[in-house]
Amino acid sequence: MDDRDWLILQTLYKEKNITKAAKRLFISQPALTNRLQQIEQEFAVQIVNRGRRGVQFTPQGEYLAKSAHEVLINIQKIKENVRNMEGKVTGTLKLGVSNFFAYHKLPDLLRIFKDHYPLIEFKVTTGLSGDIANLVHNEEIHIGFLKGDYGWKEKKHLLFEEKICIVSKEKIDIEQLPHLPRIDYHTDYLFKTLVDHWWAENYSQPPLISIEVDKSETCKEMVINGLGYAIMSSMTLDDIDDLHKIEIKTKDNEPILRKTWMFYHEESLKLSMVHAFVQFIMEIDFYHFDK
Numbered sequence: 349m350d351d352r353d354w355l356i357l358q359t360l361y362k363e364k365n366i367t368k369a370a371k372r373l374f375i376s377q378p379a380l381t382n383r384l385q386q387i388e389q390e391f392a393v394q395i396v397n398r399g400r401r402g403v404q405f406t407p408q409g410e411y412l413a414k415s416a417h418e419v420l421i422n423i424q425k426i427k428e429n430v431r432n433m434e435g436k437v438t439g440t441l442k443l444g445v446s447n448f449f450a451y452h453k454l455p456d457l458l459r460i461f462k463d464h465y466p467l468i469e470f471k472v473t474t475g476l477s478g479d480i481a482n483l484v485h486n487e488e489i490h491i492g493f494l495k496g497d498y499g500w501k502e503k504k505h506l507l508f509e510e511k512i513c514i515v516s517k518e519k520i521d522i523e524q525l526p527h528l529p530r531i532d533y534h535t536d537y538l539f540k541t542l543v544d545h546w547w548a549e550n551y552s553q554p555p556l557i558s559i560e561v562d563k564s565e566t567c568k569e570m571v572i573n574g575l576g577y578a579i580m581s582s583m584t585l586d587d588i589d590d591l592h593k594i595e596i597k598t599k600d601n602e603p604i605l606r607k608t609w610m611f612y613h614e615e616s617l618k619l620s621m622v623h624a625f626v627q628f629i630m631e632i633d634f635y636h637f638d639k
Contacts, residue, residue, distance in 0.1 A: 351423045353387055354416040356380060357395075361413035365402040387412075421487055429619075437620045438467035444480040444489040445472060446536075448564060448584060449608065453637065454493075461628050468621055476536040484611045490622050492611040495581070496538035503617075505610045505626075508583075508634040512543070512604045514594040515568075515585055516577035522594055526551050529558035529576035533567035539606065543579050546596050546604060581606050608634075 360369040360380075370380040388395050395409030405413060445454055450472070458470055473483060477494035484492035484500075493507070514520075520528060547555060558576050561567050564584050571578050571591065585591060596604050610629055616622045 349387060349390060351420060353383065354419045354423075356383055357387070357409075357413045358416035358420065360384070360396070360403065361405060361410070361416070363402075364404075366398075417486075436467060437465045437624050439619070439621045440469045440471050441491070441621050441625055442471045442489040443473070444483040444492040444494075445474050446477045446480055446494045446608075447474055448495065448581065449493045450474040451565065452583065453634070456637070457629070457632070461625060464628070465621070465624060468625075476534075477538065478536045481611065484613070487613065490612060490616050490619070491625065493608065494611065495606055495608050496536060497607060498538070498609075498611075500609075500611050503612050503614045505630055507608045507610055507629070507632075509605045509607050510581040510583045511595050512546075512579060512606060513582050513585065514577055514579055514596060515571055516592050517571060517574040519592045520577060520594075525577070526553045526555060528556060530555045531559045531561065531567050531570045531576040531578045532557050533560070533564050533578070534562045535564070539581075542604065542606070543596075546598075549599060 356369070356373065359372050360366065363369040363372065366380055366384075367377055370377045373380065384395065391408070391412070393408040394406050395412065396403040396405050398404075443454075454472070458472075462468065473480075473489060477496050477498070480489075480492045480494045481498040481500070483489045514522065514525070559570055561570065564580060567578050567580065568584060568588070570576065572588065579596070582593070582595075585593060598604060610626070612622065612626060617626065
């Protein structure tokens with residue numbers, strides 16, 4: 349078996365459907381089926397059973413599919429280590445990035461880094477911070493950029509802190525928040541918990557959610573158009589001057605802060621491309637680094 353075969357098993361196990369798996373792998377369905385049959389012949393076991401509800405993995409097939417993740421990571425590490433022996437800063441750097449960081453910071457960072465290390469390529473995954481934390485933990489990416497204090501026992505570096513603000517088109521009375529329309533957006537669990545905790549400390553009734561959107565940028569546009577207020581991180585609002593902002597604070601009148609971190613495994617620093625990128629990021633002043 350080669351790494352492509354392990355990828356087939358991993359993808360088919362996730363999709364549980366040959367047609368969908370073939371589409372994700374950019375191969376034809378007959379080609380995937382043929383390769384699956386060859387894998388079954390190689391191990392002399394039946395890997396899947398086909399039925400109306402898709403494919404069901406046999407115990408042997410499930411074991412192989414679950415092993416695929418570890419095998420693919422090991423293959424990738426071997427390739428990276430071999431390239432690293434050449435003494436050149438080269439390879440594909442896998443980054444996981446929160447949606448905010450991807451939009452506001454990452455493009456310029458990659459452009460500047462690429463100018464210094466032109467042989468580096470990037471594979472970037474964006475998403476909620478909780479998802480990025482899992483990707484780093486499972487070694488599916490080299491470096492993660494995420495918001496929130498997720499438990500992490502490996503290497504991490506604090507990039508910047510943001511205040512949390514109530515933002516609105518017109519000036520509002522904070523005492524009247526429960527009676528005013530609020531715009532919410534899909535965010536990670538830690539941020540939602542932080543805001544919910546602050547709300548519970550200050551109000552005895554739930555917020556009046558009038559609009560729910562998927563991203564912070566969409567939420568901001570709704571606020572700009574006067575459709576309600578929102579509770580957002582301060583850096584999300586840096587490019588807008590004519591909005592009213594009220595910092596939320598603890599009972600002790602301390603600002604509520606949200607931290608953005610860089611997470612990575614110490615072992616990965618042995619790769620020259622990871623070491624170079626970590627050093628590059630640690631030299632950046634993110635408070636004065638604009639999109």
